[in-house]
Amino acid sequence: MKVCSFGKQLQGFTLIELMVTISIAAVLLVIGIPSFVAFQRSSELTSAANSFVAALGAARGEAMKRGLQAVVVPLANNDWATGWTVFVDTDHNQQFNGSDILVQQQSALPSYFAATGQGTAQLDPAYIMFNPSGYTQTSGSVFQSATLKIERNDISGAEKIQQTRIVVIAKTGRARACQPATDTTCTTSASQ
Template identity: 80%
Template sequence: MNTRRNRTGMKGFTLIELMVTIAVAAVLLVVGVPSFVAFQRSSELSSAANSFVAALSAARGEAMKRGRQAVVVPREDNNWATGWTVFVDTDNNQQFGGSDILIVQQGALPSYFSTTGQGTAQSSPAYVMFNPSGYTQASDSTFQAATLKIERNDISGTAKTQQTRIVIVAKTGRVRACQPATDTTCTTSAVE
C-alpha cells in the first residue's frame, strides 16, 4: 500500500528575507523622518501664523461689537513667542487686568520658533490695539500698522526664508499672513 503523504509547505519568512525587509525599512526611515520633521514644523509655523491672525481678527471683532478697545498682548514681557492674550481693555491701559474681558489666550510657541514685532508689536509693552471702529491704533490714538514675524530658529539660509511667516496688521485693521519667500509685498515694514 502506497500511502500518499500530504506535505504542507512551511509558511513564514526566512531569516534572509526578514533581514532584507528590516534593512529596507531602516533606509526608508532614515530618508523619511527628516522630511516628516520638516513637514511637521512647516505645518506648525503656518498654524502659529494663522492662530495669530485669528486672535487679531477676534480682537477686532470684539472691539467693534462691544464699542470698546480690544488688545492683543504677549503673555510674558514683550516676547510674542510666549503666547498672546486677547481682551477687551475696559481700563484703557493696554495691559490685561482684573476688570478686562478675556477673549482668548494662546499658549507658547515651540522653542524652535522666534518672533519679532514692528510698530506697536515691538513697543514696551508690546501690543496690537483695535479701536471701536476696527482700526489699529497706538496708545496715543494715532493709527498705526504693526507686523509680527514668526520664523524657525533651528535652520538657516534659504530654508529659513522659506520657513518664515509675517502677519501684517494694516492701519485699517485688515490682517493678513504672508510668506516673504513668495510675496514681494511681505516685509516687516509693510503697512497694508
C-alpha cells in the same frame, strides 16, 4: 520546494527575499523622514501664525461689537513668544488689569520659536490695538500697521527662511499670515 512529513508544502521567505525587502524599506525611510520632519515643522509654524491671526480677529470683532478699544498684548516682558492676551480695554491703558474684559489667552509658543514685532508690536509695552471701527491704531489715535515675525530659533540658513511666518496687520485691521520664502510682499515692513 520542500515537502514536510505530512505531505504539505512549506512556504516562506528566503533570506535573499527578506534582505531585499528590508533594504527597500530602509531606502524609503531615509527618503521619507526628512520630508516628514520639514512638513511637521511647517505645520507647527503655520499653526502658531494662524493662532495669532485668530486672536487679532477676535480682538477686532470685540472692538466693533462693543464699541470699545480691544487690545492684544504679550503675556510677559514684551515677548510675543510667551503667549498673548486679547482683551477689551475699558480703561484705555493698553494693559490687561481687573477692569478689562478678557476675550482669550494663548499660552507660550514652543521654546524653539521666536516672535518679534514691528510697529506698536515692538514698543515697550508692546500692543496691537483696534478701535471701535476695527482699524489698528496707536495709543495716540494714529492709524498704524504692524507685523509679527514668528520663526524657529533652532535652525539657520536657507532652512530658517523656509521656517518663518510673518503676520501682517494693515491699518484697516485686516490681518494675514504669509511665508517670506514664497511671497515677495511678505516682509516685516509690509503694511497690507
